[in-house]
Amino acid sequence: MANKHVKEMEALREHLGKHQLKLTRQRELILSAFLRQEHITAEAMYHQLAKSDPHLGLATIYRTLNLFCDAGLAQARHFGSQTKYDNVSHKGHHDHLICTGCEKIVEFENEEIERLQEEVATQNGFTIKTHRLELYGLCSRCRH
Amino acid sequence: MANKHVKEMEALREHLGKHQLKLTRQRELILSAFLRQEHITAEAMYHQLAKSDPHLGLATIYRTLNLFCDAGLAQARHFGSQTKYDNVSHKGHHDHLICTGCEKIVEFENEEIERLQEEVATQNGFTIKTHRLELYGLCSRCRH
DNA sequence: ATCATTTTGAGAGAGTTTATCAATTTCAAT
DNA sequence: ATTGAAATTGATAAACTCTCTCAAAATGAT
Ligand SMILES: [Mn+2]
Ligand SMILES: [Mn+2]
Ligand SMILES: [Zn+2]
Ligand SMILES: [Zn+2]
Numbered sequence: 527m528a529n530k531h532v533k534e535m536e537a538l539r540e541h542l543g544k545h546q547l548k549l550t551r552q553r554e555l556i557l558s559a560f561l562r563q564e565h566i567t568a569e570a571m572y573h574q575l576a577k578s579d580p581h582l583g584l585a586t587i588y589r590t591l592n593l594f595c596d597a598g599l600a601q602a603r604h605f606g607s608q609t610k611y612d613n614v615s616h617k618g619h620h621d622h623l624i625c626t627g628c629e630k631i632v633e634f635e636n637e638e639i640e641r642l643q644e645e646v647a648t649q650n651g652f653t654i655k656t657h658r659l660e661l662y663g664l665c666s667r668c669r670h
Numbered sequence: 671m672a673n674k675h676v677k678e679m680e681a682l683r684e685h686l687g688k689h690q691l692k693l694t695r696q697r698e699l700i701l702s703a704f705l706r707q708e709h710i711t712a713e714a715m716y717h718q719l720a721k722s723d724p725h726l727g728l729a730t731i732y733r734t735l736n737l738f739c740d741a742g743l744a745q746a747r748h749f750g751s752q753t754k755y756d757n758v759s760h761k762g763h764h765d766h767l768i769c770t771g772c773e774k775i776v777e778f779e780n781e782e783i784e785r786l787q788e789e790v791a792t793q794n795g796f797t798i799k800t801h802r803l804e805l806y807g808l809c810s811r812c813r814h
Numbered sequence: 815a816t817c818a819t820t821t822t823g824a825g826a827g828a829g830t831t832t833a834t835c836a837a838t839t840t841c842a843a844t
Numbered sequence: 845a846t847t848g849a850a851a852t853t854g855a856t857a858a859a860c861t862c863t864c865t866c867a868a869a870a871t872g873a874t
């Protein structure tokens with residue numbers, strides 16, 4: 527699996543180049559761990575990486591995840607009360623279904639909803655820049 | 671205006687009665703101030719009330735607004751990074767359009783979107799308990 | 815290899831919300 | 845009206861999450 531995540535690595539490299547930032551051991555390490563996740567908190571990332579690299583600082587995790595957001599590889603999302611970084615490197619816009627029982631997160635896209643959002647915005651004289659749609663409930667397993 | 675907000679006052683009284691809680695001067699005061707707002711932060715509430723009652727504690731504001739949430743008079747909502755308490759005493763479910771230029775908040779309801787949300791949930795085996803839909807953008811005034 | 819520039823790690827600090835606890839207030843029962 | 849158990853308050857400490865600071869280390873263009 528030596529050439530896994532090469533595309534994302536290249537995207538990071540490109541962002542770094544454009545902003546006179548440097549490619550560090552930590553940035554590579556955090557990126558490869560991050561790309562194995564779908565949605566993860568900075569704290570969880572910190573504990574996970576601490577196993578192999580106990581001296582990695584929490585501030586570095588935050589800084590780096592925020593850097594990934596700037597580079598378009600991640601998006602910070604506030605689910606409930608916790609902030610999770612969404613691995614968006616290999617996907618486009620999507621919204622979320624969140625199980626309050628087991629924390630499971632399902633991603634979805636619905637063009638009709640997106641269209642109706644635009645309609646609502648237009649009716650009120652708004653131009654939408656971003657939006658957030660989260661459906662909270664119980665998944666089929668947790669319902670029983 | 672002596673009989674303004676009597677219905678909400680009664681709803682609070684009912685909630686207090688059911689949970690062996692007491693009606694205090696502070697709770698009456700905070701409720702009447704809260705009902706004059708649409709969406710307000712705890713901090714803003716604190717500063718506003720400090721003018722007439724400088725000894726009201728911030729913890730009491732938080733405790734009381736959370737009590738209003740339990741009583742169904744308020745709902746805590748996380749807009750962007752700040753938490754606002756939404757005065758829902760006289761309205762049903764609704765979602766929000768938020769101007770990132772001037773902070774203006776417009777409430778809306780769209781049955782079609784609600785229906786499609788249910789559809790998405792069903793398709794994924796979920797039962798929705800709550801949801802959050804926020805559209806961020808610029809209002810007509812801020813666009814120019 | 816040099817060295818200006820960027821990054822890191824550790825801890826301090828900021829912002830927001832909750833917990834603690836002695837003093838005060840409420841309210842149901844006299 | 846008085847009493848007294850229980851709830852509430854205000855001040856402040858604490859918790860939590862995230863950002864800032866800064867000396868030391870790493871990076872990468874030359
Ligand atoms: Mn996602
Ligand atoms: Mn509202
Ligand atoms: Zn579940
Ligand atoms: Zn505006």
